[in-house]
Each structure stands twice: as C-alpha cells, then as structure tokens.
Amino acid sequence: MNEDQNLRGKTEREIRQKLLQAIFELRMPPGARLTESVLADAFDVSRTVIRLVIARMTQDGVLVKRPNGATCVASPTRSEISQILRVRRMVEPEIAGDLARSYKKLSFAPIVEHLRKEELARTSGSYGDLVRLTGEFHLHLAELSGNRFLFNLIYQLQALVCLGVVMYTNTEIACPEDEHRQIADSIMSGDDESAAELMVHHLDHVEENILSSSKQHIHFNETLKWLSGE
Amino acid sequence: MNEDQNLRGKTEREIRQKLLQAIFELRMPPGARLTESVLADAFDVSRTVIRLVIARMTQDGVLVKRPNGATCVASPTRSEISQILRVRRMVEPEIAGDLARSYKKLSFAPIVEHLRKEELARTSGSYGDLVRLTGEFHLHLAELSGNRFLFNLIYQLQALVCLGVVMYTNTEIACPEDEHRQIADSIMSGDDESAAELMVHHLDHVEENILSSSKQHIHFNETLKWLSGE
DNA sequence: ACATCCAAAATTGGATGCAATTAATAGTAC
DNA sequence: GTACTATTAATTGCATCCAATTTTGGATGT
Structure with a gap:
C-alpha cells in the first residue's frame, strides 16, 4: 500500500x-x-x-x-473505557435533553446529513469510516450545544471510545442499529425526556458491547516486552 | 525579588x-x-x-x-465562564454524591489537609495561593473519584475558572466562605444528597460572583516591559 | 498635522545537528 | 544451547540556525 x-x-x-x-x-x-x-x-x-x-x-x-x-x-483497557463512558453518561443525556428543549431554534441539517453518511458507510461496509462517523455523531450534538468546552470534552473522550470499539468489539456489532437516528428524532421533535433516556441507553449499549465481548486485542512483540517487563 | x-x-x-x-x-x-x-x-x-x-x-x-x-x-469572557460552570455542574455534583456514597472506603486525609492549607491562605491573605488552592479542592475530589478522565476534565476547566475569578471578582469575595468545608463534611459523613446539592449551590455562587461583579478587566499588552524592570 | 508607504527589527514556524539515553546485536564463556 | 556482556545502532530530547511572516518605526508627500 x-x-x-x-x-x-x-x-x-x-x-x-x-x-x-x-x-x-x-x-x-x-x-x-x-x-x-x-x-x-x-x-x-x-x-x-x-x-x-x-x-x-x-x-x-x-x-x-x-x-x-x-x-x-x-490501548485503553476495558476499565478505562468504562470510566470514559461514565463521564459521558454524566453530560451527554443532559446535552440531548437541552437540545430537544430548544429544538425550535436549532438547525438540524448537519445532523440529518450525517445520519445519511452513517447509513451509507454501514451498508457499504467501510468499517474505518463507520467507526469514525459514529463517533462524529456525538460530536455534532456537542457542537449544536454551542458550548465549546462540551465539544472539546466529547472530542477527547469519543476518540478513545472509538479505540476501545476497534479493540474489543467484533466489527458490525460496534454501533447498534439505528440508535443514533432514534436519538436524533427525539431531539428534533422536542421530546427532551425521551432524548435523554435514549442517550443513556445508547451509551449503556456501547459499554455492554465492549465489556461483554471476549475479543482479545493483540499486542505487537515490541509492546509485549514492555507490558511484561513493567 | x-x-x-x-x-x-x-x-x-x-x-x-x-x-x-x-x-x-x-x-x-x-x-x-x-x-x-x-x-x-x-x-x-x-x-x-x-x-x-x-x-x-x-x-x-x-x-x-x-x-x-x-x-x-x-482572557475568558463571562459567557465562557458560564459555559464552563455549566459543564462542571453536570459532573461535579454527581462526583460529590458518588464520593459520599462510598465514603467508608475512601481516605480523606488529603482533603482535610487541604482545607487546613486553604484556611491558612485565607487568613494570611496571600491571594495568589488562595485562588490556586480553591481550585485544587475540586481537583482533590476529582482525584478521589479514581476516574482519571474526570480528573483531567476538572483540571482543565478549573484553571480557566481561576482566570475568570482573578479577572472579574474583587479579591476576597471570590471563594465564598467555607462552602468547601461544608461539602467535604457532607461527603465524609456519607450524606450524598446534601453533598451534591451543596456542590450545585457552590458552583452557582461562583458563577453569580463572576456575573454580577462589575469589575472590568484591563488588557495589558505591554505588561512584560515593566515586569522585567521589577 | 495626518495618512501612506517602505525599510528594518522582531517573532513565529520549521529544519538540521549534536549529545545522552535506550534498545539491539553479536560475541564469548560456560 | 543458553546466559551474560560489551559494542553498536537507533531514538529521543534539546539547542542552534534559517526562512517566512508580521509588526514597528520612520520618512515622505499631501
């Protein structure tokens, strides 16, 4: 290549x-x-x-x-991914609820456009793009909140969760069905409680997928020395 | 010097x-x-x-x-400080509550030691130390949570809030009375609801102090010159 | 006196070179 | 054949150096 x-x-x-x-x-x-x-x-x-x-x-x-x-x-451990998702559960449901509460003032064009791209990557089977895009969905929401500190936070955490996904989950199971679309629908229809609840469940599902999977990430020779020696 | x-x-x-x-x-x-x-x-x-x-x-x-x-x-604006405190209100009350719920397993020696230092700086009137220390209180709590991502988050946000305090508040009003001690007491006695609620109020007070104050920050673009002469 | 334009100083961004530390390898003794 | 050591290679970290851009200062003309 x-x-x-x-x-x-x-x-x-x-x-x-x-x-x-x-x-x-x-x-x-x-x-x-x-x-x-x-x-x-x-x-x-x-x-x-x-x-x-x-x-x-x-x-x-x-x-x-x-x-x-x-x-x-x-190479974050499962435990670290749990810690990250715990932080995200503290903020993202509240973000989703807030967005739903002010859905009249917001422009959701980027969101629906994103959902289209996500669906495309899912059907075309380009895994690398899908992982990146599913992360970017949450970034779009954070951006819509207009709070740049929230955006930065989600940006950092989301990248590591993506790493956890590629390490510990088996390809397509990673990003459950159309949960993103459901969340977006709730937000765009102004149903704040539903949006927040769906977000909690979504993050729970991501964590379940990572924790329950038995996939072992393979470390390279060079790094193995490190881990065993230290 | x-x-x-x-x-x-x-x-x-x-x-x-x-x-x-x-x-x-x-x-x-x-x-x-x-x-x-x-x-x-x-x-x-x-x-x-x-x-x-x-x-x-x-x-x-x-x-x-x-x-x-x-x-x-x-030189963060008041609006940015509000955004930051909004994020902190999403996580810090929950941190305080969690710590209170597991108060039996935790060691609070660093916290009480810190409160002592904070009180010392307050009475001795060393303002720079006080600003730094009041920020570090929240860092101690985040550290106790055992979640390094929470710690990083609070670390970043706390530094900017400290900047906001020195920019917009008049010296001693900055860090309200002994709210830190009350929060610590609630946590150490295992009263999770009280701990979370006190934390919300504490963050609200910090925001009020910054937003209500009429202090205008002066932008120094040539301060370095007389700084070297000192 | 004020604005404009040009030259000179300063400042950032990037590249290369050098010393110190760490990893790899070969060689030797057992 | 294995373990240990010493020599060599490689990599990081730091400092200096060079180019490109920006800012400052002054000169000139209106």
Whole structure:
C-alpha cells in the first residue's frame, strides 16, 4: 500500500487528522510504537512538527508516552473505557435533553446529513469510516450545544471510545442499529425526556458491547516486552 | 525579588507549573502577550521546550493563539465562564454524591489537609495561593473519584475558572466562605444528597460572583516591559 | 498635522545537528 | 544451547540556525 499519496499533508492539523484516521483503520493499531523519524518520513515533514503532533495527541489520550519516552498508540483497557463512558453518561443525556428543549431554534441539517453518511458507510461496509462517523455523531450534538468546552470534552473522550470499539468489539456489532437516528428524532421533535433516556441507553449499549465481548486485542512483540517487563 | 531563582526550572512540567502560578499571581495577567524568546530566557531553556509548553497550555485553554500566531494569556469572557460552570455542574455534583456514597472506603486525609492549607491562605491573605488552592479542592475530589478522565476534565476547566475569578471578582469575595468545608463534611459523613446539592449551590455562587461583579478587566499588552524592570 | 508607504527589527514556524539515553546485536564463556 | 556482556545502532530530547511572516518605526508627500 502506498502511504505517500494518502498520508502526506503539510499543516499540523492535517497530519493529526490523517494519523487519527490511520489509527481507526488499524493501519497503526493500538499498542503500536510510533517513532518520530518514520512519522516525519511518512508525512514528509521534519521531526519538529511531528513532535508537536505527538504532544497534542498524547494530551488527547490517543497516544501515550512510555516512561522511557517511546510513544505508542493508546490501548485503553476495558476499565478505562468504562470510566470514559461514565463521564459521558454524566453530560451527554443532559446535552440531548437541552437540545430537544430548544429544538425550535436549532438547525438540524448537519445532523440529518450525517445520519445519511452513517447509513451509507454501514451498508457499504467501510468499517474505518463507520467507526469514525459514529463517533462524529456525538460530536455534532456537542457542537449544536454551542458550548465549546462540551465539544472539546466529547472530542477527547469519543476518540478513545472509538479505540476501545476497534479493540474489543467484533466489527458490525460496534454501533447498534439505528440508535443514533432514534436519538436524533427525539431531539428534533422536542421530546427532551425521551432524548435523554435514549442517550443513556445508547451509551449503556456501547459499554455492554465492549465489556461483554471476549475479543482479545493483540499486542505487537515490541509492546509485549514492555507490558511484561513493567 | 529576583525572578531567576523563582522561575528557573528545567523540566517541562515544572515550567508549566511555574508559568501557571505566575499567571494566577497576575504577574502575567489575562491578555498579556507572551513571546517565546522572553519565556526561553526567563526559564533558561531553549525556545524548543517553550514551544512544547505553549502548545500544551494552549490546548488546556490557559493560553490562546491569536490569528497571527502571537500567544497570549487567555482572557475568558463571562459567557465562557458560564459555559464552563455549566459543564462542571453536570459532573461535579454527581462526583460529590458518588464520593459520599462510598465514603467508608475512601481516605480523606488529603482533603482535610487541604482545607487546613486553604484556611491558612485565607487568613494570611496571600491571594495568589488562595485562588490556586480553591481550585485544587475540586481537583482533590476529582482525584478521589479514581476516574482519571474526570480528573483531567476538572483540571482543565478549573484553571480557566481561576482566570475568570482573578479577572472579574474583587479579591476576597471570590471563594465564598467555607462552602468547601461544608461539602467535604457532607461527603465524609456519607450524606450524598446534601453533598451534591451543596456542590450545585457552590458552583452557582461562583458563577453569580463572576456575573454580577462589575469589575472590568484591563488588557495589558505591554505588561512584560515593566515586569522585567521589577 | 495626518495618512501612506517602505525599510528594518522582531517573532513565529520549521529544519538540521549534536549529545545522552535506550534498545539491539553479536560475541564469548560456560 | 543458553546466559551474560560489551559494542553498536537507533531514538529521543534539546539547542542552534534559517526562512517566512508580521509588526514597528520612520520618512515622505499631501
């Protein structure tokens, strides 16, 4: 596979985007070690900008820094995913309820457009896109709330949940049916209680899928040494 | 006072800590422009590490990057502080309630120790310390929850609220009386409903203080000059 | 006196080079 | 054949250097 055409991007933001996409598509799976040099080569920039990318994505939690300085793709445990979803259950049902309460003032065009794309990815079976899109649904809602701190929060947490999904769930089971559409319908019809409740159940389902699944994520040789030695 | 002794620190984490403290003490007030060079000089490191510090604190929201690339200390509007406190009201009452429900399994020694320090700073009138400490109280609670994502969330939001406090409130009014102690008492006695309710009221009071105050923040764009002369 | 435009200084963004730390490998002894 | 060690390769972290952009200051003309 030729990564040159696909990966090269100049600005720091583009590089982060592409790298995240590569991670969701499992071209750089959880636990994989990333060296600054190979990233600098892959994106055709100097190590300096790669260091900034790594610093940012480390703070986002998508990458982790080992005690010796090596950076790896994060491989969150099931327990950590639970912690994340616990936070999301604190805020997202309330977001959904609030949106439903002010549904008259909001423009839902981006949402319905998104649901269309999601459905398309689901039927066409492009898994990497589907994982990314199902995460982006929640981002759209956070954005609609008009609270940029909520958006940032959901952005960070959602990325790690996506990682958990690709690690622990078996392909299509990941994103249950059309729960997103039901939530959107409740919001757009102004039914705040239903919207909040559906959101709780949705997040519960995501957690169930991850916790109940027996799928074991495979770590690479290099990272295995780390885990056993430390 | 000689800032050399005070500011110089080698590791990136130390530098961030010192810079944050300097901001809370208004030596680098909201709106002040920070150039990489003067920071590099002040901390006696190269611009490279300063750039990492800036990148991280920018992501935390404590610093902001203007369209032209200049970095300034964030000067959040009252509206933004409201947004932040809205997020905190979504999670912190629930945290307090959860802690109260499992109060038997928790060790509250750090909390009581913290309350002591807070009281000390309040009576001794060291304002910079007080602002920092009142923020750290909430961090202690988040830490007790054992959920590192909650901790990160509160960490980011709390820093910006501290900025809002120093910008918009008149000194001592900032951190109402002994609300922290009341919250801690409820938690340590296992009264979850009271703990959650007190937390809501506490956050409401903080917001009221900021919104009702008529204090106008003055943007310093050339403060660094007389700061060096001090 | 005021506005405009051009030159010079400053500042950010990026690349390269160097030292220190860490991982890998080969070689040797048992 | 295995374990241990020493040498070598590789990677991170930091500092300096170069280019590109922005800001400042002043000169000029109206």
